[in-house]
Every structure is written in structure tokens, then in C-alpha cells.
Amino acid sequence: MDEWNRVVTLPEGAAMVVTDLHGDWDLYRRYRDHFIVRHTAGDVQHLIFTGDLIHAHAANMDDQSLQIVLDVMQLQTTYPGAVIVLLGNHEMVHIYHVPLSRGSRVYTPAFEAALGDYRESVLSFFRTLPFFVRTGAGVSITHAGAAAALTVDDNAAQVFSFHHHHIFERVNEILRANDIERLRQGYARFAGVPYDVQAARYLAVSGRDDPRYDELLWGVYAGTDPAFELLWDVLFTRCEKEYGKGDYGIFLNALLVKLSHRFEPQQFLVAGHMPAAKGAQVVARRHLRVASGAHAKPPASAQYLLFDAGKPVPSMERLKKHLHSIFEA
Numbered sequence: 001m002d003e004w005n006r007v008v009t010l011p012e013g014a015a016m017v018v019t020d021l022h023g024d025w026d027l028y029r030r031y032r033d034h035f036i037v038r039h040t041a042g043d044v045q046h047l048i049f050t051g052d053l054i055h056a057h058a059a060n061m062d063d064q065s066l067q068i069v070l071d072v073m074q075l076q077t078t079y080p081g082a083v084i085v086l087l088g089n090h091e092m093v094h095i096y097h098v099p100l101s102r103g104s105r106v107y108t109p110a111f112e113a114a115l116g117d118y119r120e121s122v123l124s125f126f127r128t129l130p131f132f133v134r135t136g137a138g139v140s141i142t143h144a145g146a147a148a149a150l151t152v153d154d155n156a157a158q159v160f161s162f163h164h165h166h167i168f169e170r171v172n173e174i175l176r177a178n179d180i181e182r183l184r185q186g187y188a189r190f191a192g193v194p195y196d197v198q199a200a201r202y203l204a205v206s207g208r209d210d211p212r213y214d215e216l217l218w219g220v221y222a223g224t225d226p227a228f229e230l231l232w233d234v235l236f237t238r239c240e241k242e243y244g245k246g247d248y249g250i251f252l253n254a255l256l257v258k259l260s261h262r263f264e265p266q267q268f269l270v271a272g273h274m275p276a277a278k279g280a281q282v283v284a285r286r287h288l289r290v291a292s293g294a295h296a297k298p299p300a301s302a303q304y305l306l307f308d309a310g311k312p313v314p315s316m317e318r319l320k321k322h323l324h325s326i327f328e329a
């Protein structure tokens with residue numbers, strides 16, 4: 001088997017898990033500083049962010065997405081091996097220049113515009129991010145949850161050892177083999193809006209002279225690549241809301257079995273990505289949904305998880321005892 005480059009194995013050490021912060025700098029700083037204090041004291045070894053560090057939910061919010069990403073990159077340098085960032089769907093779309101919107105809210109252009117000179121370093125950081133952590137406690141961690149596609153062995157193998165550059169090569173080949181101007185025109189006909197307008201709207205492309213001018217087009221072709229679609233399914237899964245509780249339980253168990261390969265049996269999955277009343281919710285008995293930021297309803301109920309990665313967790317009830325609030329004194 002190809003080495004798993006997207007699964008981090010943590011046999012031991014206390015691990016703090018923080019989910020979707022979506023550009024909220026004050027909250028990010030609270031979690032970061034709490035980790036630094038506990039790490040320096042020697043009682044917390046790992047800090048795990050489960051992705052979606054970026055994109056404020058509402059246009060009127062103070063969006064410090066880039067500041068958070070740059071800070072977490074620095075944090076990895078300051079505390080080598082201690083800080084893990086998993087890829088979220090909101091980061092994934094920037095790797096592939098794919099627009100992301102929800103209702104009237106378009107997420108991608110503000111971050112694209114903010115990137116500026118940091119663009120290459122931030123996007124290459126996103127490309128290195130793993131998708132799963134598995135621990136000696138039998139607790140695995142990912143951005144969104146289990147996906148039906150991962151019940152297929154070949155798909156799981158492909159995701160656990162994922163190579164973005166294979167997709168890049170295929171898309172570049174398509175664009176090389178075609179007349180770009182015609183592709184842009186085709187896109188405009190399909191969208192019913194001029195290409196420039198869409199590129200500005202979704203990716204903050206400033207005009208024809210912008211070196212990113214063709215990235216919207218590039219993203220369209222990336223979006224049709226089977227490996228891209230597989231990763232999309234994994235990072236965008238809506239879990240029980242998408243599959244129903246019964247089927248979701250089956251997909252969840254299948255994923256945990258696959259993550260147990262040549263390691264401790266993985267019994268529980270921890271993820272964020274979706275709203276959770278009072279900051280945490282149990283789904284299909286073995287999935288603990290944690291909301292450390294905007295997904296907590298109400299926001300003051302936000303939770304993070306702090307557990308010993310070396311000590312098997314016997315039950316969901318025990319796992320839930322490791323939930324904490326950063327707002328506690």
C-alpha cells in the first residue's frame with residue numbers, strides 16, 4: 001500500500017481539538033493561547049485544528065482568515081510537530097480555484113483578494129494538509145465526518161494517500177490542449193454572464209492582466225476531475241443530514257474500520273463542519289460533532305475536546321467528558 005500521507009497517527013500525548021473558526025481571530029487567539037500555556041506547562045502535547053479556519057459566515061463580520069492562517073503556520077514552526085491542521089472544505093476550494101457560496105454569501109473572493117504576496121505560501125500550505133488524525137485512544141478526527149464514497153476500498157486508499165498534483169497535471173493538460181479563449185467564451189455562454197465578471201465575482205480577479213485570470217476556468221475543469229469529486233464528497237459530507245441516520249452509521253463504522261488498519265481499533269470519530277446545539281452532538285452513536293466556533297448554537301456554548309491520545313476511550317459517555325469551554329475561568 002502507498003504510504004498514507006493524509007492520515008496522521010498519534011499514539012500518545014494529550015491532544016486539544018478545535019473545530020471550524022471561520023475567520024474569528026479573537027476566538028482563535030483564545031484557543032491558541034490556552035494551548036501555549038498548557039503546552040509550556042507540559043500537560044498538552046498536541047493542538048489539532050480540524051479545518052475551516054477561514055471564511056467568516058456573514059459579510060458584516062470581522063474576517064481575519066488570512067491572519068489566522070499565517071499565525072497557525074508560524075505556530076507550526078514555533079512548536080515543531082505539535083500543531084496539526086486538517087484540510088476543511090473552505091480551504092480546499094482555494095487549492096482548486098473553485099468558487100464557494102451559500103445563498104447570497106460568496107465566500108471565496110475576500111480571501112483571494114487578501115492573499116496578495118502570501119498567495120503561494122498559503123496555498124502550498126493548504127496543499128500539504130492532512131485529512132485525518134487517528135490516535136492510540138481509538139479516537140479519529142476529521143473535518144466533516146464519514147462519506148459514502150469511502151466505503152469503497154480504492155476510494156479510501158486514494159484519499160488516505162492523496163496527491164493534489166495528479167489533478168493539477170490533468171487539468172493543465174486539458175487547458176494546454178484547448179484554445180483558452182474559446183473555453184472562456186464557452187464558460188460565459190454557459191453562465192450567461194461575461195467571463196471577466198464571474199472571475200471578479202468569485203475569485204476577485206482584477207482583469208485580463210491579473211495572472212489569476214484563467215483560474216476560474218481552471219477550477220471548472222478541476223471540478224469535473226474524479227479525484228477532486230471524491231475529495232469534495234469527503235470534505236463536504238453532511239453526514240446524517242445527507243444519508244439518513246441508519247446509512248450514515250454504516251458509512252461511519254466502515255471509515256473507522258479502515259482507519260484502524262495496522263493500528264489501535266478506532267472507535268469514535270470527532271468532526272465539526274455542521275451546527276451543534278450547545279457546542280456538541282452525538283451522531284450515529286460513534287460520531288461526536290464538536291462546534292468550537294460559529295457552529296455552536298448559541299456561540300457562548302462553543303466546546304473543544306481535550307483527551308489523552310494514548311489511553312483508549314471506553315465509551316461515548318467518557319469521550320464527552322473531555323469536552324470543555326474556552327470561556328470557562
Ligand SMILES: [Mn+2]
Nearest residue numbers: 052088089273
Ligand atoms: Mn466545513
